[in-house]
Amino acid sequence: MAKYDKESAFRTNLGPWGWITLIIGGALTIFQLYTAFYGSKVSLIQGAIHLGAGLSLVYLLYPFKKSMTKRQGVPWYDALLALASLFANFYILFNYERLINEAIIFGFTAFDQIVATAGVLLLLEATRRVVGLPIVIIAIVALLYGLLGAYIPVIGHSGKDWPTLATEMFYSSSSIFGTPIQISSTYIYLFLFFGVILVKTNIGQFFNDIALKLTGRYTGGTAKAAVAASALQGMVSGSSVANTVGSGSFTIPMMKNAGFKPHFAAATEASASTGGQIMPPIMGAAAFIMAAYTGVPYNEIIVIAIIPAILYFSGVFMGTHFEARKQGIMGLPKEKLPKLKNLAKRLDLFIPLIAIVGFLLIGKTPTYAALFAIVAAFIISFFRKSTRMPFKEIIKMLEEGARSALPVIAACATAGIIAGTVTTTGLGPKIASGLIELAHNQFFLVMFFTMIACLILGMGLPTTANYVVTATMAAPALLAFDVPVIAVHMFVFYFGIVADITPPVCLAAYAGAGIAGANPMKAGVTAVKLAIAAFIIPYMFVTQPILLLQGDANVWNVSIAIITAMLGMASISAAMIGYYVKSVNWIERIIMFIAGLLLVYPDITLSALGLVIFAAITAFQFIRGKAEEKNKRETA
Numbered sequence: 001m002a003k004y005d006k007e008s009a010f011r012t013n014l015g016p017w018g019w020i021t022l023i024i025g026g027a028l029t030i031f032q033l034y035t036a037f038y039g040s041k042v043s044l045i046q047g048a049i050h051l052g053a054g055l056s057l058v059y060l061l062y063p064f065k066k067s068m069t070k071r072q073g074v075p076w077y078d079a080l081l082a083l084a085s086l087f088a089n090f091y092i093l094f095n096y097e098r099l100i101n102e103a104i105i106f107g108f109t110a111f112d113q114i115v116a117t118a119g120v121l122l123l124l125e126a127t128r129r130v131v132g133l134p135i136v137i138i139a140i141v142a143l144l145y146g147l148l149g150a151y152i153p154v155i156g157h158s159g160k161d162w163p164t165l166a167t168e169m170f171y172s173s174s175s176i177f178g179t180p181i182q183i184s185s186t187y188i189y190l191f192l193f194f195g196v197i198l199v200k201t202n203i204g205q206f207f208n209d210i211a212l213k214l215t216g217r218y219t220g221g222t223a224k225a226a227v228a229a230s231a232l233q234g235m236v237s238g239s240s241v242a243n244t245v246g247s248g249s250f251t252i253p254m255m256k257n258a259g260f261k262p263h264f265a266a267a268t269e270a271s272a273s274t275g276g277q278i279m280p281p282i283m284g285a286a287a288f289i290m291a292a293y294t295g296v297p298y299n300e301i302i303v304i305a306i307i308p309a310i311l312y313f314s315g316v317f318m319g320t321h322f323e324a325r326k327q328g329i330m331g332l333p334k335e336k337l338p339k340l341k342n343l344a345k346r347l348d349l350f351i352p353l354i355a356i357v358g359f360l361l362i363g364k365t366p367t368y369a370a371l372f373a374i375v376a377a378f379i380i381s382f383f384r385k386s387t388r389m390p391f392k393e394i395i396k397m398l399e400e401g402a403r404s405a406l407p408v409i410a411a412c413a414t415a416g417i418i419a420g421t422v423t424t425t426g427l428g429p430k431i432a433s434g435l436i437e438l439a440h441n442q443f444f445l446v447m448f449f450t451m452i453a454c455l456i457l458g459m460g461l462p463t464t465a466n467y468v469v470t471a472t473m474a475a476p477a478l479l480a481f482d483v484p485v486i487a488v489h490m491f492v493f494y495f496g497i498v499a500d501i502t503p504p505v506c507l508a509a510y511a512g513a514g515i516a517g518a519n520p521m522k523a524g525v526t527a528v529k530l531a532i533a534a535f536i537i538p539y540m541f542v543t544q545p546i547l548l549l550q551g552d553a554n555v556w557n558v559s560i561a562i563i564t565a566m567l568g569m570a571s572i573s574a575a576m577i578g579y580y581v582k583s584v585n586w587i588e589r590i591i592m593f594i595a596g597l598l599l600v601y602p603d604i605t606l607s608a609l610g611l612v613i614f615a616a617i618t619a620f621q622f623i624r625g626k627a628e629e630k631n632k633r634e635t636a
Contacts, residue, residue, distance in 0.1 A: 010061040010069060010403075017074040021060050025402030026395055028053040032189045033374075036367050040186055044100070045093055047177035050185035052089025054409035055126045056082040057402060062129040081122065088119040092171065099171050108171070113163045116170035120417070123176065127410040135461045138469065139414050142421040143169075149425060155434070157425045168424070175420025179292050180412035180468050187288045187298070188408055190370035193401035194352070195282070197377040200397060201387045203349050207232035208250050209338040220324020221331035222258040223268050226251035227320060230272035231279055231313050240463075240500040240508040243273030245515070252515045259329040263519055266512030267526035268320055270501050274508050274531065275312050277463060277497045280305050281357045285408050286467035286493055288366065293471055294485045299360035299369075304486060304548045307558075308494070308537050311547075311565055311600075315533030318573035326579035352377040408464060415468035422472045432476035443481050447539060450474040451495050458499020466496035478542065487545045491538045498534040501527040529576040533569055536600060540565075544602035557602075564607040568599030571614050581621035582628070592617055 014021060031049060040046045059082035060074050074082075092099060095112075103112060120143075128136045143165065145152065150159035160168070169175040173182070211228035215221050230247050248269040255265035277284030280302035287305075291298040324330075352373040359369035381387045389397065422428045439445035453474050457466045470492040478488040500508040506524035513523040528535075541547040546561050574580040575592040584592065591613060598610025 011063060011071070011074070012069060013072045014060070015073045017060060017079075021057060022395065022399045024053055024057055024060075025399030028057075028405075029189075029193060029398040029401040032185070032193070032401075033371075036186070036190055036371050042096075043173045043182050044171075044177050045096055046185050047173075047181045048089040048092040050189070051123070051176070051181060051409060051413050052086050053402070054406055055085035055089070055122060058126040058130050058406055058410060059085060061403070061406070062126075064129070081125070084118060085122050085126070088115050088122060088170075091115050103167075103171070108163070108167045112171070113167060116166040117162070119170045120166055120176070123410070123413050123417075127414040130407050130410050131414070131462055131465070134459070135411065135414055135465050138457075138461070139417045142418045145427065146421050146425060155427060155430045157427075169417060169420060172420075174424065176413050176416045178416040178420055180289055180415050180419065180464070181409070183288045183292055184285070184405070184408055184412040187366045187370065188285045188412075189401075189405050190367060190374065191282050191288075192285075192404045192408065194356075194370055194374050194377060196397060196401045196404055197374060197381065198349075198352065200389060200393075201349055201377060201381050204233060204246055205250075206343075206346050206349050208247065209343055212332075213338045213340065213343060216337045217331040217334065219331060220258075220260075220320050220329050222251070222255045223260055223265070223320035223324060223329075224317060226255060226265075226268050227272040227313060227317050230269065230276060233273070233276060240270070240274040240277065240497070241511050243276045244270050244508045244511045247273060248512050248515045252512060256516065258332070259327060260323070261327075261518075262516040263513065263522040263526055264323060266516035266518045266523040267501075267509060267530055268316070269515075270506070270508040270512040270523065271316050271527040271531040272313070273512075274497060274500045274527075275309070275316065275534070278305060278309050278312060278494065278534075280309060281353070281360060284463050284493075284497060285412075286464045286496065289412075289464065289468060290471075290489050290493060291366075294489050296486050298366045299363060301486070302357075302360060304550075305490070307547050307549070307562060307565075308490070308541060310562075311537055311569055312531070312533045314566055315569040315573055316530045318570050319530040319532075319577055322574050322577040322579045326577060326583070348380055348383060351380060407462060411462045411465040412468075415465040418465075419468050419472045428472050428476055431473045432480060435474065435477040436480060444539075446477050446481070447491070447542060450478060450492065451535075451538075454492050454495035455499050455502050458496050458502070459505035461496075463493075463496045463500075466499065467493055470496060483542055484545050484548070484550050487542050487548055487550065490548060491542050494534055494538045498531060501531055503528070530573075532572055532576055536572070536597065537565075540600055540602065546602050560604070560607075561602040564599045564611065565602070567614060568596040568601075568607075568610065570596075571599060571610075571617075572596030581618065582625045584621070588617060588620075 035041060035046065059078045063069055063071070124136050124139060146160055146165045147162060148159060149157035208229045211225040211232060215224035215228055218224060226247065229251060230243060233243055233247050252265045252269050255268065256262055283302065283305060287301055288298060291301055355376050356369045356373040359372055360366065381389060435446055435449055439449060450470070454466060454470050457469055461469065471489055475488045475492055478491065479485065500506060501524060503521055503524040506527065509524035509527045510520045513520040537547070545551050546553050546557055547565070549558065571592045574584065575589040575596065578584055578589060580592070595610045595613035595617065598606045599614060601607065
């Protein structure tokens with residue numbers, strides 16, 4: 001994890017400082033639970049407490065360099081930076097009335113400006129440690145743009161001096177403490193803590209056992225079990241790399257033992273785990289920010305996301321099936337599968353998930369749903385001796401909740417700098433108009449350029465930050481073509497996620513390859529083949545939003561769209577793997593890929609044409625297969 005995932009490269013030998021992180025982390029989680037029960041503070045105070053505690057933990061847990069993680073204790077300078085982070089953010093708390101009232105009229109004091117400058121710099125360094133350098137570079141470029149706008153041609157602006165820019169960034173609710181950190185300090189933190197509690201109940205192993213029981217006995221059953229387990233795991237976790245390592249430590253060796261090549265086993269787990277962020281009911285953290293940006297309630301977003309998620313996992317599932325047929329890999333014997341009665345004893349583990357889905361679907365807020373699910377999961381943890389936690393473990397769990405949120409806190413706050421600069425300087429509309437002009441007003445070219453921007457940003461930015469940046473910069477260009485708002489935001493959301501498996505920087509595939517002992521780049525290329533649906537479906541739901549239950553989405557139209565899309569994914573998956581009923585040559589692969597695209601596109605005429613082509617290829621494959629079998633018998 002530490003090798004491929006920046007957020008996992010934390011200090012492992014804190015010594016006495018472990019008590020400090022325990023107190024700060026536990027206090028932060030208790031604060032989040034308290035405000036969830038009794039109501040959040042005003043956004044600037046809620047965000048300041050959230051960010052101050054988060055940054056102090058980053059400096060205590062994450063060293064200046066990754067190579068220093070095994071050193072004992074915390075250096076004096078990191079302890080000082082942790083204290084400074086608390087001071088800078090809590091300065092807002094203790095001076096709130098003056099900062100939002102008097103300072104607006106009479107101006108900020110010199111000390112206000114110094115604290116704001118320190119707050120911005122402390123955030124950038126903490127983000128570099130826990131998230132990575134690329135997002136920090138983009139934030140610095142945004143700050144330079146804010147400072148030097150008067151000297152920049154075409155997309156310039158009047159420019160601001162540093163004291164104005166720093167105080168605007170740190171003391172307003174439109175930048176660092178803007179929408180991303182507001183969502184992080186309410187919804188996101190609770191869902192991350194919910195995931196921590198579920199880990200304590202060993203739900204991950206339960207998901208693996210269910211998946212193996214459902215799919216293990218069929219062709220390529222181990223790979224199908226990996227896909228199903230990752231889909232289930234994705235319902236409670238939103239990290240591609242964490243999912244890959246968590247599930248992959250169990251599924252990848254199992255796939256290799258069954259006969260799958262190492263790079264394919266790694267790719268299967270990486271592509272399935274990456275899909276976890278698009279799998280309702282708990283999608284990636286960016287989905288909560290999407291709800292705020294689009295005005296579409298999160299309980300509606302999880303319904304809208306169902307069909308694309310089904311298509312994505314169906315594509316990966318079919319790809320593993322065709323590869324298993326190609327390699328002649330069969331299912332597991334019955335005695336190696338989990339016993340049904342043992343699974344039945346653990347069905348109570350689904351109760352927290354059912355609670356979340358149920359409360360969201362009846363219109364309750366995500367905060368309400370998460371709180372009840374947390375309570376349910378906590379109670380269930382006492383049902384078994386193996387998951388029952390003593391008081392010390394409960395306190396430790398509170399700290400783990402804070403630890404799991406640190407990358408999101410840093411990413412959201414830094415993304416706020418970028419988004420704040422874009423909105424306050426008018427850069428967003430300028431980029432959108434420039435993008436449209438570059439594409440010569442061609443809608444598909446605008447979509448293509450937006451996709452490339454998402455994939456490039458995704459090489460260095462976590463999904464949350466990637467979404468915030470592209471939603472503020474690139475999404476307005478697509479909105480100019482009268483595309484539904486939710487379709488545009490789902491478009492950039494999807495491509496920000498699949499960056500984790502897109503070469504050359506495909507962290508989820510790298511993590512899977514590390515477990516499998518495979519070539520990382522080969523695993524990344526194979527993961528793209530398996531997850532090809534994620535590169536096609538966004539174009540489909542932007543041009544025909546019926547797949548997102550928008551527009552003319554009646555039962556008949558949606559049913560036809562789903563059926564044809566599933567057939568299309570089968571055709572595309574077979575083309576990518578190179579096997580259908582029998583091996584397919586390059587001409588057949590090209591024809592099947594085109595047929596698949598026609599089937600996926602939600603247009604009855606084009607889908608009918610794709611169906612005819614797909615049926616013809618299917619018939620041809622069966623006829624050729626029978627002819628080959630006949631020749632073998634005659635030869636024998």
